Amino acid sequence: xPDDSYLTVTGLSRHFDISEPWLARLVSGRGGRLxxxxxxxxxxxxxxxxxxLVGESGSGKSTIARMIVGLERPDSGTIRIDGQTAFDPVSxxxxxxxLRQKLQMVFQSPYSSLNPRWRVGDILxxxxxxFGLISEETAQQRRVQELLDQVGLSAPDADRFPHExxxxxxxxxxxxxALASNPHFIVCDEPTSALDVSVQAQVLNLLKQLQRDLQLxxxxxxHDMAVVRVMAHxxxxxxxGRLVEENEPGALIESPREPYTRMLMxxxxxxxxxxxx
Amino acid sequence: MTHSPHTAPPTRxxxxxxxxxxxxxxxxxxxxxAAAVVAFLFLVAILAPAVxxxxxxxxxxxxxxxxxxxxMTDNMFTGERFVMGTDDQGRxxxxxxxxxxxxxxxxxxxxxxxxxxxxxxxxxxAGYVGGWLDNLIMRIADIQLTFxxxxxxMLIFGVLRGIxxxxxxxxxAIFVLIAAIGLSEWVPFARTVRATTLVxxxxxxVQAARLIGLRRGQIMWRHILPNVIGPVLVxxxxxxxxxxxxxxxxxxxxxxxxxxxxxLGTLIRIGQDYLFSxxxxxxxxxxxxxxxxxxxxxxxxxxxxxxxxxxxx
Amino acid sequence: xxxxLLHVDGLSVEFPQRRQRLQALDGISFTLEAGEVLGxxxxxxxGKSLTGAAIMGLLEPPGRITAGSITLxxxxxxGNAAGVRGREIGMIFQDPLTSLNPLRTVGDQLVETIxxxxxxxxxxxxxxxxxxxxxxxxxPARRGAFPHExxxxxxxxxxxxxxxxxxPKLIIADEPTxxxxxxxxAQVLALLRRLCKERGAAVILITHDMGVIAETTDRVxxxxxxxxxxxxxxxxVIAAPRHxxxxxxxxxxxxLDAVSVDTVxxxxxxxxxxxxxxxxxxxxxPRCDVALPDCSRVAPVFAHGVACHxxxxxxxxxxxxxx
Ligand SMILES: Nc1ncnc2c1ncn2[C@@H]1O[C@H](COP(=O)(O)OP(=O)(O)OP(=O)(O)O)[C@@H](O)[C@H]1O
Ligand SMILES: Nc1ncnc2c1ncn2[C@@H]1O[C@H](COP(=O)(O)OP(=O)(O)OP(=O)(O)O)[C@@H](O)[C@H]1O
Ligand SMILES: [Mg+2]
Ligand SMILES: [Mg+2]
Numbered sequence: 001x002p003d004d005s006y007l008t009v010t011g012l013s014r015h016f017d018i019s020e021p022w023l024a025r026l027v028s029g030r031g032g033r034l035x036x037x038x039x040x041x042x043x044x045x046x047x048x049x050x051x052x053l054v055g056e057s058g059s060g061k062s063t064i065a066r067m068i069v070g071l072e073r074p075d076s077g078t079i080r081i082d083g084q085t086a087f088d089p090v091s092x093x094x095x096x097x098x099l100r101q102k103l104q105m106v107f108q109s110p111y112s113s114l115n116p117r118w119r120v121g122d123i124l125x126x127x128x129x130x131f132g133l134i135s136e137e138t139a140q141q142r143r144v145q146e147l148l149d150q151v152g153l154s155a156p157d158a159d160r161f162p163h164e165x166x167x168x169x170x171x172x173x174x175x176x177x178a179l180a181s182n183p184h185f186i187v188c189d190e191p192t193s194a195l196d197v198s199v200q201a202q203v204l205n206l207l208k209q210l211q212r213d214l215q216l217x218x219x220x221x222x223h224d225m226a227v228v229r230v231m232a233h234x235x236x237x238x239x240x241g242r243l244v245e246e247n248e249p250g251a252l253i254e255s256p257r258e259p260y261t262r263m264l265m266x267x268x269x270x271x272x273x274x275x276x277x
Numbered sequence: 278m279t280h281s282p283h284t285a286p287p288t289r290x291x292x293x294x295x296x297x298x299x300x301x302x303x304x305x306x307x308x309x310x311a312a313a314v315v316a317f318l319f320l321v322a323i324l325a326p327a328v329x330x331x332x333x334x335x336x337x338x339x340x341x342x343x344x345x346x347x348x349m350t351d352n353m354f355t356g357e358r359f360v361m362g363t364d365d366q367g368r369x370x371x372x373x374x375x376x377x378x379x380x381x382x383x384x385x386x387x388x389x390x391x392x393x394x395x396x397x398x399x400x401x402x403a404g405y406v407g408g409w410l411d412n413l414i415m416r417i418a419d420i421q422l423t424f425x426x427x428x429x430x431m432l433i434f435g436v437l438r439g440i441x442x443x444x445x446x447x448x449x450a451i452f453v454l455i456a457a458i459g460l461s462e463w464v465p466f467a468r469t470v471r472a473t474t475l476v477x478x479x480x481x482x483v484q485a486a487r488l489i490g491l492r493r494g495q496i497m498w499r500h501i502l503p504n505v506i507g508p509v510l511v512x513x514x515x516x517x518x519x520x521x522x523x524x525x526x527x528x529x530x531x532x533x534x535x536x537x538x539x540x541l542g543t544l545i546r547i548g549q550d551y552l553f554s555x556x557x558x559x560x561x562x563x564x565x566x567x568x569x570x571x572x573x574x575x576x577x578x579x580x581x582x583x584x585x586x587x588x589x590x
Numbered sequence: 591x592x593x594x595l596l597h598v599d600g601l602s603v604e605f606p607q608r609r610q611r612l613q614a615l616d617g618i619s620f621t622l623e624a625g626e627v628l629g630x631x632x633x634x635x636x637g638k639s640l641t642g643a644a645i646m647g648l649l650e651p652p653g654r655i656t657a658g659s660i661t662l663x664x665x666x667x668x669g670n671a672a673g674v675r676g677r678e679i680g681m682i683f684q685d686p687l688t689s690l691n692p693l694r695t696v697g698d699q700l701v702e703t704i705x706x707x708x709x710x711x712x713x714x715x716x717x718x719x720x721x722x723x724x725x726x727x728x729x730p731a732r733r734g735a736f737p738h739e740x741x742x743x744x745x746x747x748x749x750x751x752x753x754x755x756x757x758p759k760l761i762i763a764d765e766p767t768x769x770x771x772x773x774x775x776a777q778v779l780a781l782l783r784r785l786c787k788e789r790g791a792a793v794i795l796i797t798h799d800m801g802v803i804a805e806t807t808d809r810v811x812x813x814x815x816x817x818x819x820x821x822x823x824x825x826x827v828i829a830a831p832r833h834x835x836x837x838x839x840x841x842x843x844x845x846l847d848a849v850s851v852d853t854v855x856x857x858x859x860x861x862x863x864x865x866x867x868x869x870x871x872x873x874x875x876p877r878c879d880v881a882l883p884d885c886s887r888v889a890p891v892f893a894h895g896v897a898c899h900x901x902x903x904x905x906x907x908x909x910x911x912x913x
Contacts, residue, residue, distance in 0.1 A: 050851070056771040071484055097490055105488055113481035117503035130489040166861040167634070177485065196633040196798060201842035201857035208854070223772065226844040230853050249851065267776040268846050269801025271828050300608055 005044035006185060006217045007068070012077035014038040014063055037063045039241040041077075045185075045234075050211065050218040052228040054264065055238030061221045064238075065187045068219065069105050082184065101131045104178035108190040110170035114162040120173055121158030124148070127180040147176040151206060168199030175206065179214070187219045192227065204230055225268045229253060237261045301584050311576035318570050322379040329372040330360075334537070343367030345551075348558050362558040364547065370558065373544055374566050380540035381567070384454050385521040389513050391459025392520075396466020397509060401497045403467065404474025415471070418464045429461035430523055434532055450535040458523050462516050469512060473505040507585055514578035518571045525567055541567045593664040595792050596622040596645070596760060600658035601668075603637075603644055605865075612865040614640050616816045617658065619892070624759065627783060627793040629807035629824065631800060631839070633862045636813040638796045642762045644668070645794075646675055662759070677707045680753030682763040682782075686745035689752065690737040696723075696748050697733025700755055707756030722751040726781060743774035750782055754789070761786060764796045779806045800843045804828055812836050815862055815873040822895040832896040835874045872899065 019025060019032035038060040045051040053061045066072035068079055070086070070093050079087040082102060087093050094100075104127075107113040114123055124144045127133075134140045145155050151172040162170055171191060178186050188207065192200040204227065210216060220231045228235055228249075235252050237245040237260065245258040256262045293299060302308055321328055331338045342354045348362040348370075361370040399418075403411040421429060434457035441449050477483065478501065486496050527533035528542025536543065541563050548560030603615040615637045622628050630638040643649050645660055647667070660668040667674050675681075683689055691699055700719035704710055710718065720730035726747040728740075737745055746766060753761055763782060767775035779795075783806055786793045795807055803810050803824060810827050812820040812835065820833040831837045841856035849855075860877045863869060869876055875885035880900050890897045894905065 056773065069488055071487060100488070100490055103488070105485070107481035107484065109481055113485060115482040115486075115500055115504070126486070127489045130491060168861050174485075181489070196862075197800065198633060198838055198842045198858035199861055201844075201855035202859075204844075205855055205857060224844075225772075226846040226849065229846055229851075230844045230849045230855060231851065233851055253846065263773055265846065267773040269772075269776070269799060269805050270846055271801055271804030271840070271843075297608060 004046050006047040006049075006082055007219070008042075008044040008080045009064075009068065010042045010078050010080075012038055012041045012064065012067060012079070013075050014060075014067060014072065015075055036241050038067070038074075041238075041241070041243045043236050043243060043246060045217055045219060047217055048211070048215045049233040050220050050231050052220045052222065052232035052235045053238055054222060054225060054228050054235060056223060056264075059238040060241040061223075061238055062189055063241075065105065065189045065219060065221055069103050069187055070100065071105075097131065101133075101181045102184045103187070104181060104183040104185075105187040105189065106171070106174050106178050106191045109194055110167040110174065111194075113174050114170055114177075116162055118161070119158065120148075120153075120160055120162065120165075123162075123173065124158070124176055124180050127177060131181050133181065143180070147180055150179060150210070151176045152202075166199070167195050168202055171195060171199075171203050172206065175203075175210070179210070183216070185217045185219070187221070189221045190223070191220075193222065193224070200227070207231070225253070225265055226270075237264070298584065305580060305584075307576060308580040311573040311580070314569055314573040315577060318378060318566075318573075319382060321375055322382045325375045325379045329369075329375040331369045331372045333368045333373040333376055340367045345556055347556075348562075361562045362556075364556075364559050365551070370562055373539065374541070374563055377539050377541045377544050377563060378566060378570070380451070380534055380538050381521055381524055381542070381570070384451060384458065384524045384534070384540065385517050387455045388458035388462065388520045388524070389517045391455060392462035392516060393466055393509065393513055395459065396463035397470050397502070397505070399463070400467035400470025401474055401501060401505070404471040405478050405493065405497050405501065411471075414467065418467055421461075421464050426461040426519070427523055427526055430457040430527060431530075431532060433457040433460050434527065447535045447537060450533075451538060454524060454527065454533050457527070458520050461523070462520060465512050465516065466509060469508050470505045473508060474501055477501050477504050511578060511582045511585060514574060514581055518575040518578060521567070521571050521574065541570075593661075594621040595624045595626075595663060597661045598641075598645065598658070599661075601641065601644060601655065601660065602657040603640055603649065603653055604656045605653045607866075610866065613656075613868075614653070614816050614865055615644065617892075618813075618816075618818050619658075620811055620818065620821055622760070622792050622794065624792055625787060625790045626809060627786065627795060627807045629803040629810045630794060630796045630813060631798060631803050631810060632813035633839075634798065635815075635862060635864070637816045638798075638813055639764050640816075641813070642681070642764050642794060642796055646679060646681055646762060647672060648675070648681075676703075676758075677756050678759050680756065680758040680761045682746075682749050682753050682761065682766045684765040684768050686742065686749045686769075687737065689749045690745065692737055695734050695736055696740075700733070700752060703752055703755045718755070722755060723748075725754075725785060726751045727777075743770050743778060746770060746774075746778050747781060750778070750785065754785060754791070757789065758791060760792045760794070762794045762796070765798070766795075767802070768797075775802075776805075782806075800828075800840055812839070815868060816865070817873060817889075817897065818892060819874065819898070820896045821892075832894075832901050833874075833898050834878050834880055834900065838877075872897070 014037050016035045016037055017032065018035045020028070020030065025032065041064060043051065053064065055061055063072060067074045073093065074087055076089055078085065081099060084096070084099055085094065086099060121144050124147050125140060128140055128143060134143055144158055148155060148157055153169065153172055162173065165173065192203050195203060207218070208231070211218060220228070222228050232249050235247060235249050236243050237258065239260050245252065245256065245261050252261065253265060256265065326332070340355060343352050343357055343363050344365050344367040346352045346357070346359050346363040348360060351358055359369050359371065361374065363370055364373065399414050403414040434453060437453045437456055438446060441453065483496060483500055486500050524533055524540060525542030525545065528540050529546045531546065534540040534543050544563035545560060545567065548563060551559045599619050601615055601618040602613065605612040605614055618641055620628070630641060632638055644655055647670070649655070655668055659666055662674060662678065697719055700722060701712070701715045704715040704718050705712070719733065723730045723733060728744060728747060737748070740748065766782065767778050770778060779802065782793065797803060807824045809822065810824045811818055812833060814835050820827060820831065820836045827836060828840065831840055838856070838858035842858060844855060858877050863873065869886070871887045872885045872890050875881045878885065882899050882903065884899045890899045890902065893902065
């Protein structure tokens with residue numbers, strides 16, 4: 001592993017119990033069933049870089065993301081973030097709030113990732129208060145304005161409710177919320193798959209610009225090879241919970257080793273008129 | 278919805294006035310009527326000492342000679358007139374109804390608040406925490422639902438009365454009544470809140486709150502509660518009608534409000550004795566008041582339900 | 591001149607609301623020939639599904655057609671689409687489960703549809719059902735299975751079989767592959783295209799993915815905020831988009847072969863306006879980087895396959911130069 005790695009996961013696995021209820025099991029005589037959602041996955045992400053996970057639906061992308069940020073408990077494996085152990089099988093997940101503050105997540109759905117009853121200002125204020133980052137009221141307000149500005153929204157937007165915004169604008173609010181705790185690392189779980197392409201381009205560009213400005217490290221999840229190519233410095237291909245191939249984007253896309261990777265690429269729709277920009 | 282980014286956001290009042298809710302309301306004559314009746318009755322009840330012609334509980338104001346005066350007629354002996362007549366003790370019926378309304382509404386509102394408090398808390402916990410706690414709470418709810426709630430209320434009423442020392446019974450009677458009705462009506466709150474919570478807790482904004490390190494209680498209270506409150510208000514309104522009727526029923530059966538603080542139900546019970554001896558007003562006026570109140574509250578609840586429903590998502 | 595299979599002329603759809611009437615479609619016109627695959631593309635809320643629903647006669651009340659006509663082989667079908675729905679026009683939705691009955695076997699559902707529309711005896715209908723399943727690549731031996739026993743891609747193929755069963759003249763497919771993985775998406779689209787070509791059935795394919803348009807359709811219609819902004823042969827539109835919106839849409843679609851991590855994607859600023867706040871003139875003008883003064887005042891007329899003042903001005907300029 002290179003020394004500049006910000007996040008390292010080793011041997012990460014997670015199973016889900018998908019057995020029927022015990023009574024149904026008793027009647028049908030079938031035993032319990034385990035689904036291996038993530039199977040012995042290891043990778044590391046260099047500081048300030050974007051690592052992308054691609055794979056089809058159900059390949060375990062979100063489960064990995066959720067384990068890394070601590071929303072899901074791994075069955076085995078270790079997660080190290082910024083030199084600290086975030087999870088190991090013996091001591092379990094860390095309770096260190098300074099570590100948690102460094103990790104944030106941007107979710108897929110622009111509709112359910114913001115509490116509809118909260119004003120945007122309160123949504124952005126919550127992490128600031130929860131982590132006790134700024135204690136003074138006016139400084140908190142200033143920080144909210146700054147966050148809105150960073151994602152291309154304006155100050156009066158703080159008083160509005162999420163439903164008053166379009167999908168792309170909401171995703172900006174989500175990004176602003178993730179930025180509120182001054183994170184070093186953001187997991188983006190399909191942040192644009194619910195958006196239109198024109199708006200997707202806005203959000204992708206914003207994420208890239210923030211990465212440059214704030215030296216952020218990203219784990220970027222998508223099932224769209226073309227989007228991944230725009231974002232990633234390194235790509236991991238997941239199939240049925242296993243990391244089947246990992247490489248630099250250029251090498252991976254020009255000469256994939258795995259037939260599965262090639263298949264993913266061949267089925268990505270393309271059109272000759274597309275511009276590189 | 279789109280908006281130009283630089284216009285100032287509307288104030289809260291403007292927002293409320295411009296809402297579809299207010300718009301719908303101004304176009305629903307029945308709802309306006311019901312709301313007006315409810316508001317009027319609440320106002321009268323709250324201002325009872327100021328608006329009632331006499332204080333029906335003040336023995337000094339009673340004159341037995343006034344007994345059984347029909348409405349709007351001069352009493353044979355004293356020459357006094359009463360808008361709604363008097364009862365056997367010569368008590369002004371209008372004043373008795375106003376004070377009775379006060380008791381009925383107090384019991385109704387307090388028991389709904391109790392039922393709401395219990396139901397919403399249990400529903401939130403059952404839905405959010407899940408597991409055996411959920412099972413326990415919901416099984417109790419299921420069992421309670423198999424009995425008519427008036428039966429449950431009577432049972433709780435009996436048990437609570439048994440616990441309270443006899444010398445406190447009359448003093449505590451109102452609160453026992455509130456507890457009995459409140460405990461018999463929490464289930465619909467809990468079920469609805471649990472169902473909504475199950476949906477809400479899977480939403481990504483809850484995950485985002487977990488990422489910030491909020492504790493369960495904070496998430497339930499600050500994030501989920503505001504999102505379940507809409508249907509809760511609808512149920513509260515409908516339950517208020519039920520609670521008022523439950524109180525009247527219990528009082529009518531003689532197990533509710535004490536004779537020292539008669540509610541509408543108590544008045545109806547008393548009036549019943551005189552219905553067939555020609556003193557119809559003693560029963561009719563309290564009964565009509567109760568009917569108007571329960572019907573209006575119910576209409577309002579139904580309207581709320583229909584109006585809010587399509588937007589509950 | 592022969593009558594086209596489908597002719598939609600000046601179609602407008604409105605949703606009367608509490609305070610205002612939302613005009614969701616405004617003067618949509620296009621024609622479709624037998625065997626042609628026409629793609630509808632545009633941002634979410636542009637009116638793609640609504641156009642499909644209007645043709646099928648499936649507008650949700652209070653939505654209604656306020657102007658225009660829809661003719662199928664010369665017959666007006668707006669107003670009474672019930673007669674053609676399912677029989678002459680088939681529909682495929684995004685979620686295959688909405689079109690399948692979870693409680694009945696796929697074989698039964700196919701046979702029932704065939705009998706209902708084609709008047710075949712049970713035996714012939716059964717044979718036909720088996721053949722259809724075969725054609726969409728599902729083992730006819732599995733006709734006794736229930737929808738939930740199939741994967742998402744297989745279900746969508748069953749839905750295609752179901753839509754094809756009555757031998758419709760037109761199939762409207764509303765984002766048929768959005769819920770599927772890319773690998774399966776390619777198969778399903780290729781299958782839909784091949785089967786329709788074989789039968790001479792026309793297809794309206796609704797999507798928001800320019801890549802899908804490029805790979806599957808013969809012609810493309812671009813919708814923006816309820817109006818048709820561009821219409822033409824897919825190859826021509828992709829080679830030389832004329833409307834700035836089409837250009838923006840194409841440019842912002844990342845192309846696997848042409849992008850890298852250093853790419854800054856061209857983006858269209860802002861977002862599509864909601865129906866309650868539609869701008870005057872050309873509805874795209876607030877986001878347009880080549881807008882002329884006229885664009886904010888006058889709605890452009892649809893001519894030469896595009897509704898754009900800028901394009902019209904350039905055309906005029908060229909004509910003047912040539913003349
Ligand atoms: N809480 C859970 N209980 C049971 N199974 C689960 C649970 N969460 C995920 N799974 C299963 O684990 C597998 C991986 O799911 P995951 O959500 O990580 O996939 P994904 O790659 O993110 O897919 P998508 O592209 O559809 O989001 C799936 O088969 C899923 O059904
Ligand atoms: N029942 C309805 N009531 C009011 N407005 C509606 C209704 N159905 C659709 N609309 C509006 O009509 C417009 C067009 O909707 P339509 O569903 O056709 O969009 P679309 O192009 O299919 O978008 P998507 O890509 O999201 O499916 C939208 O602005 C939508 O809000
Ligand atoms: Mg996922
Ligand atoms: Mg649609």
